[in-house]
Amino acid sequence: MRVVIVEDQVLLRAGLARLFVDGGHEVVATLGDATTLADVVETHGPDLVILDIRMPPTYTDEGSRAARDLKSWYPGTGVLLLSQHIETAHAVDLVGQPAFGYLLKDRVLEVEEFLETAARVAGGGSALDPKVVAALVAPAVGSPLERLSERERRVLELMAEGLTNAAIAQRLDLSLRTVEAHVRHVLLKLDIPEGEKGHRRVLAVLTHLRAVHEWS
Amino acid sequence: MGLPTPRLLPGFLLAVTVVAELAAVPLSWGLEPAYDTLLFAVFSCALAGTGALILTRHPRHAIGWLLSGLGVANALTGDLAQGWGLRAAVEGWPGGTVAELIAGASWLPQAALFILILLLFPTGHLPGRRWSLVAWLSVLGVVLCGPGALEADPYAVDGLPTPFGVGITLIAVAMLAALVAALRRFRSSTGVLRQQMKWFALSSSFLVLTLIPTAMLWGASPLLPVLSAVALTLWPVVIGAAILRYRLYDVDLVISRTFTYLTLTILLGLVYAGTVVVIGTFAGQGSPWATAGATLLAAAAFKLLHRRVQERVDDRFLPARQDALRSVAAFLERLRADQAEPEQVEDVLRSSLDDPGLELWFVLQGDDPPVDARGRPATARPHDTESFAVERGGVTLGQVVWRPRTGQQRAMLPSVVAAAGMAIDMARLRVELRHRLEDVEASRARIATVADEERRRIERDLHDGAQQRLVSIGLTLRHAQHQLGSDDLGARQTLDGAVAEVAAAIDELRELAHGLRPALLQAGLGAALRDLASRAPVPVDVAATGDRYPPDVEAAAYFVACEGLTNAVKHAGAEHIQLQVARHDGSLVVSVADDGVGGAAVGRGSGLTGLSDRVAARGGNLSVDSVLGRGTRLTAELPCVS
Numbered sequence: 001m002r003v004v005i006v007e008d009q010v011l012l013r014a015g016l017a018r019l020f021v022d023g024g025h026e027v028v029a030t031l032g033d034a035t036t037l038a039d040v041v042e043t044h045g046p047d048l049v050i051l052d053i054r055m056p057p058t059y060t061d062e063g064s065r066a067a068r069d070l071k072s073w074y075p076g077t078g079v080l081l082l083s084q085h086i087e088t089a090h091a092v093d094l095v096g097q098p099a100f101g102y103l104l105k106d107r108v109l110e111v112e113e114f115l116e117t118a119a120r121v122a123g124g125g126s127a128l129d130p131k132v133v134a135a136l137v138a139p140a141v142g143s144p145l146e147r148l149s150e151r152e153r154r155v156l157e158l159m160a161e162g163l164t165n166a167a168i169a170q171r172l173d174l175s176l177r178t179v180e181a182h183v184r185h186v187l188l189k190l191d192i193p194e195g196e197k198g199h200r201r202v203l204a205v206l207t208h209l210r211a212v213h214e215w216s
Numbered sequence: 217m218g219l220p221t222p223r224l225l226p227g228f229l230l231a232v233t234v235v236a237e238l239a240a241v242p243l244s245w246g247l248e249p250a251y252d253t254l255l256f257a258v259f260s261c262a263l264a265g266t267g268a269l270i271l272t273r274h275p276r277h278a279i280g281w282l283l284s285g286l287g288v289a290n291a292l293t294g295d296l297a298q299g300w301g302l303r304a305a306v307e308g309w310p311g312g313t314v315a316e317l318i319a320g321a322s323w324l325p326q327a328a329l330f331i332l333i334l335l336l337f338p339t340g341h342l343p344g345r346r347w348s349l350v351a352w353l354s355v356l357g358v359v360l361c362g363p364g365a366l367e368a369d370p371y372a373v374d375g376l377p378t379p380f381g382v383g384i385t386l387i388a389v390a391m392l393a394a395l396v397a398a399l400r401r402f403r404s405s406t407g408v409l410r411q412q413m414k415w416f417a418l419s420s421s422f423l424v425l426t427l428i429p430t431a432m433l434w435g436a437s438p439l440l441p442v443l444s445a446v447a448l449t450l451w452p453v454v455i456g457a458a459i460l461r462y463r464l465y466d467v468d469l470v471i472s473r474t475f476t477y478l479t480l481t482i483l484l485g486l487v488y489a490g491t492v493v494v495i496g497t498f499a500g501q502g503s504p505w506a507t508a509g510a511t512l513l514a515a516a517a518f519k520l521l522h523r524r525v526q527e528r529v530d531d532r533f534l535p536a537r538q539d540a541l542r543s544v545a546a547f548l549e550r551l552r553a554d555q556a557e558p559e560q561v562e563d564v565l566r567s568s569l570d571d572p573g574l575e576l577w578f579v580l581q582g583d584d585p586p587v588d589a590r591g592r593p594a595t596a597r598p599h600d601t602e603s604f605a606v607e608r609g610g611v612t613l614g615q616v617v618w619r620p621r622t623g624q625q626r627a628m629l630p631s632v633v634a635a636a637g638m639a640i641d642m643a644r645l646r647v648e649l650r651h652r653l654e655d656v657e658a659s660r661a662r663i664a665t666v667a668d669e670e671r672r673r674i675e676r677d678l679h680d681g682a683q684q685r686l687v688s689i690g691l692t693l694r695h696a697q698h699q700l701g702s703d704d705l706g707a708r709q710t711l712d713g714a715v716a717e718v719a720a721a722i723d724e725l726r727e728l729a730h731g732l733r734p735a736l737l738q739a740g741l742g743a744a745l746r747d748l749a750s751r752a753p754v755p756v757d758v759a760a761t762g763d764r765y766p767p768d769v770e771a772a773a774y775f776v777a778c779e780g781l782t783n784a785v786k787h788a789g790a791e792h793i794q795l796q797v798a799r800h801d802g803s804l805v806v807s808v809a810d811d812g813v814g815g816a817a818v819g820r821g822s823g824l825t826g827l828s829d830r831v832a833a834r835g836g837n838l839s840v841d842s843v844l845g846r847g848t849r850l851t852a853e854l855p856c857v858s
Binding site for chain 2: 009011012014015016018019022054059084085105106108109111
């Protein structure tokens with residue numbers, strides 16, 4: 001996997017690069033900000049771009065704006081956005097695009113899981129941080145999410161993270177059929193049309209969640 | 217009157233009067249006292265002028281015609297004839313005797329006209345049909361008197377009353393009857409009519425009161441004829457004003473002021489005379505000391521008496537003022553009984569002073585611009601309003617801004633405002649209180665905003681600083697793990713543990729930075745506090761029920777407990793701490809008591825001040841009970857609207 005890392009903090013940038021190298025990947029470029037990102041992507045044609053959300057000059061949402069641009073020019077290039085804290089606004093805005101992920105920064109400490117997720121995104125899949133998902137699906141009073149059982153909510157969280165039914169079954173130690181039943185129930189209870197796969201399913205879930213959050 | 221009223225006739229009569237007087241003045245000049253000549257000329261012109269003025273507005277008004285007639289009659293038969301008679305006697309002109317005869321009898325028709333005015337004022341109509349008899353009586357009297365007034369009664373028959381005698385009796389009877397008519401009209405009058413009659417009575421009384429001493433003491437002082445001439449001139453002017461309703465409602469004020477100054481004059485005269493007599497007895501008659509002392513004393517007495525006399529007289533003669541004071545008193549009574557709000561004083565002033573646009577402006581502090589009853593800055597005073605400063609006990613409370621239409625309203629204002637002083641003061645204090653409260657609330661909101669911003673800044677610092685650094689430490693550890701390879705299982709596990717610690721630290725930092733409620737609060741305040749207590753280095757007793765409160769109240773209570781615990785451990789050197797949470801009167805009361813050194817105060821430690829602001833921003837209040845050597849008790853009351 002050929003990786004470009006855009007991160008303003010030198011130590012972290014070096015650490016991330018080392019992590020990918022240790023994992024057997026190639027880091028083709030590291031950048032301190034997103035100004036030259038388009039050229040770098042053009043030159044190197046990476047599989048994945050790791051982007052910090054807050055970067056110079058304003059330290060607000062440079063990363064997510066660069067991600068949006070990148071997605072419109074190179075839809076196939078995987079983009080993994082890293083954030084220091086739970087910001088549902090950015091997540092809901094971008095997740096649902098193919099080959100896009102959004103994680104909290106400290107996920108990188110769980111090296112294997114992180115590299116797996118990175119590979120999934122580079123391969124065109126989706127990823128959403130469990131904590132961000134939890135913040136989204138925390139049921140507000142009167143929200144339709146209240147109708148879900150504990151287990152169904154957990155399944156919805158994993159769906160939102162971008163996991164397939166098989167992955168969910170593995171994670172929850174359930175049979176595939178049970179998971180499929182749960183997914184059906186969730187989509188039914190939330191009035192989401194069934195039959196979508198992968199990131200489309202995430203999109204459906206998130207669109208619904210966004211509506212719920214705006215409504216509550 | 218069936219004939220169309222000649223529109224130009226009143227003007228013509230006025231012109232005749234003026235021309236006659238212009239002729240009469242040089243004729244009489246030097247042959248009689250000058251004031252006689254001049255003031256009676258003015259009298260005639262005033263009569264004819266007022267008559268003409270009334271007739272321009274009310275062309276058929278009998279009083280207008282009567283006044284005009286009286287003016288012309290006086291100018292022609294009185295002044296012009298007399299002037300000719302006087303001048304003819306000096307210059308030897310013809311017709312002097314006839315002119316003097318006419319002048320001598322000129323009072324007769326005037327008396328009839330005067331009686332008619334008494335009968336007809338102010339409507340121009342008789343009070344009733346039978347009163348026409350009085351009019352005819354007066355005319356008959358004049359006719360009977362006529363020959364006798366012109367020369368020694370030519371028709372006198374011995375043994376019988378002379379026609380002149382009969383005539384003059386008839387005139388006197390008619391005059392009395394007309395007076396009775398006017399008095400009856402006065403007594404039964406109300407509203408506008410009443411005010412008109414008051415004006416009439418005022419000027420007529422003044423006329424009679426000056427004419428009687430003038431007649432009795434003719435020549436005693438040149439002042440008396442002048443005074444009576446002034447009264448004569450004023451009489452038609454006042455009649456005209458009353459009929460035209462000009463400043464009709466000021467009559468009470470004029471009467472009241474007249475009586476005030478009359479009373480004052482008498483009182484001061486007595487003071488002056490008494491002083492002169494007393495000092496004269498000791499210092500000798502005609503001593504300059506007596507005059508000086510009496511003047512001084514009279515001046516002092518004026519200052520002393522003026523207000524009191526005026527108040528007394530106003531009470532008697534200004535019914536509107538009485539009504540206003542009564543309604544203010546009633547309002548104050550309701551205010552005391554808690555049935556009215558002080559702010560309503562503005563409405564009370566509006567109605568009692570009869571100005572619906574009246575506004576009460578308050579001055580809250582020295583030079584501050586005034587504010588209205590709602591505490592909003594008062595707009596600039598409109599140019600057609602007047603303002604009156606409201607003072608109480610030497611302090612300026614504000615001003616009354618209004619549009620008085622009559623002098624009477626103006627005269628009433630000071631006493632009405634003084635009577636309402638307490639209510640105005642209360643209203644002002646309440647406005648000031650509200651003003652202050654708004655200030656406090658605004659500053660509280662500012663504090664909360666500043667605190668929020670501060671929290672955001674800290675949050676960013678943590679994210680961009682400590683948290684990132686921890687992540688890179690974690691990454692370094694993972695790299696070290698990678699470098700170790702699979703040889704040293706023990707070292708790998710140690711590094712796993714270190715990374716887990718780092719991850720936990722990042723989680724904690726994130727919670728802190730996000731300003732989230734401490735995770736434990738989700739299980740309830742009691743649970744969170746027990747967890748807090750378990751981590752404290754000294755024993756902490758926690759007394760808390762499982763009650764739940766609104767989230768922000770629980771968070772605030774939690775922070776109070778944290779701060780209290782920290783202070784007790786760090787600064788007070790406490791060995792034992794008690795934490796209590798209870799619901800009390802719709803508030804959550806959290807208290808932290810320790811057995812430390814004491815002596816803490818909200819003002820001194822910035823921590824306590826910040827906490828106090830935090831509690832206040834939620835509408836609560838924080839108290840610190842801390843005596844040196846006797847420990848500290850921190851109590852916060854947080855109202856919970858749940």
